Amino acid sequence: MFTKILIANRGEIAVRIIRACREMGILTVTVFSEADRDSMHVSLADEAYCIGPPQIKDSYLNMSAIITVAAATGAQAIHPGYGLLAENAKFAALCEQCGIVFIGPRSQTIKELGDKNAARGIMVKAGVPVVPGWDLIHDLTDAEKAAKKLGYPLLIKARAGGGGRGIRLVSSPSELEKSFLSACAEAKSAFGDGSVYMEKFLSPVKHIEMQMLCDTEGNAVCLGERECSIQRKSQKLIEESPSPSISQTLREQMQEAAIKAVKAVNYTGVGTVEFLLDQDKNFYFIEMNTRLQVEHPVTEMVTDVDLVKWQIRVAAGVPLAGFDNYAIKGHAIECRINAENPFAGFRASSGRITNLHIPGGAFVRFDTAIYQNCVISPYYDSMIGKLIVYAGTREEAIRKMRTALCELIIEGVDHNIELHLEILSDPLFVSGDYTTDFIEKSDILRKKVKVGELC
DSSP: OOOOEEEOHHHHHHHHHHHHHHHHTOEEEEEGGGTTTTTTHEEEEEESEEOOOSSSGGGOOOHHHHHHHHHHTTTEEEEEETTTTTTHHHHHHHHTTTOOEEEESSSHHEEEEEEEHHHHHHHHTTOOOOOEEEEEEESSSHHHHHHHHHHHHSSEEEEEEEETTEEEESHHHHHHHHHHHHHHHHHHHHSOHHHHHHHHOSSSSEEEEEEEEOOOTSSEEEEEEEEEEEEEEEEEEEEEEETTTTOOHHHHHHHHHHHHHHHHHOOOOOEEEEEEEEEEOEEEEEEEEEEEEEEEHHHHHHOOOOOHHHHHHTTTTTOOOOOOTTTSSSEEEEEEEEEEEEEGGTEEEEEOOOEEEEOSSSTTEEOOOTTTOOOOOOOOSEEEEEEEEEEESSHHHHHHHHHHHHHHHEEESOHHHHHHHHHHOOOOHHOOOOOOOOHHHHHGGOOOOOOHHHH
């Protein structure tokens, strides 16, 4: 087992990893930007080193600086968390070259699955159903040919995409040229790769993902599914497990497909196989995230499996054990708490937290790195915490989440607590029959109410 690990991330996920390491008796090294000097992950780690200015490209994406700190401090492994360098095949390869364990899959696996178009081909060969689509689109003429073959509506998607970026919905031929050019430009800006491909646009659909855990000896286990259909512009807002709308038979079929997917690439570590589920209960592979997910606590709550600890164990060569009789119990829900104003176009907010009260009670968890009087920086992602609850039934979990949201007080910056309360009260959400277009089709964003009126 490792004795020292470097955490190449920030915010709540860095804090989450540090805590897991402490419980395992592992020393931690963290890196930070000048803007994060007073951050919680800096104070909690055994060692902390500034690696650059606030801008991500000059600090948290500075691969050579991170590797240098790891080598200088004697860290045997690097945990990338999620986002930033977590799915960067070049960084994983650099770790391998320097004799430092990258806590995640092999660099070649990240490269194969990071190419969304290539991943589609791998899944087709493995017998995993995929959304009807068209391989790489090289120019506008190629795009027109593909669109004619697939039919409208369709999606243009970045080959190296993620987080909902580099995606354009095209409803008619008149929209194709503008959408193609803007998708390519955004993909180039966000990922350094302007290549795109096309898929048939399926709607309405649900977004279901399967949590996978695989060791270096070829063993793989699926720890159930997460329902991730409450989204805004392909960004998840609320996740829950198990999904309220799939049968046990369908669950087993999707789990079997997910096992095929990870076996096809000899996957190791924690990963997520993501599917779209249509109204006829047909499911289609869309991508695999080769990292820990933001919403991993939902799975932890219903399985009692610590995914971060198992990530570390698998990276250290420990084989999977004790999963033969695991069972999903109860119901868990997660709400992403963002520093933004959802009633003003989701405008990001920054500033000092002047008042903070974190909810408590049995099976209530708040993963965060904020504290009283801390400053929310304008340089980074707007998510400042994840509120997770667990209960015996979904109905109880919804009530518990509403209670917890009403107790969560964050003053000094805008946040989306009111939006979450509105969603949890909506009859369609309560029914469990919601789909990925829930936010767009509801009138929730046209309301402006106070938290006290919803509690």
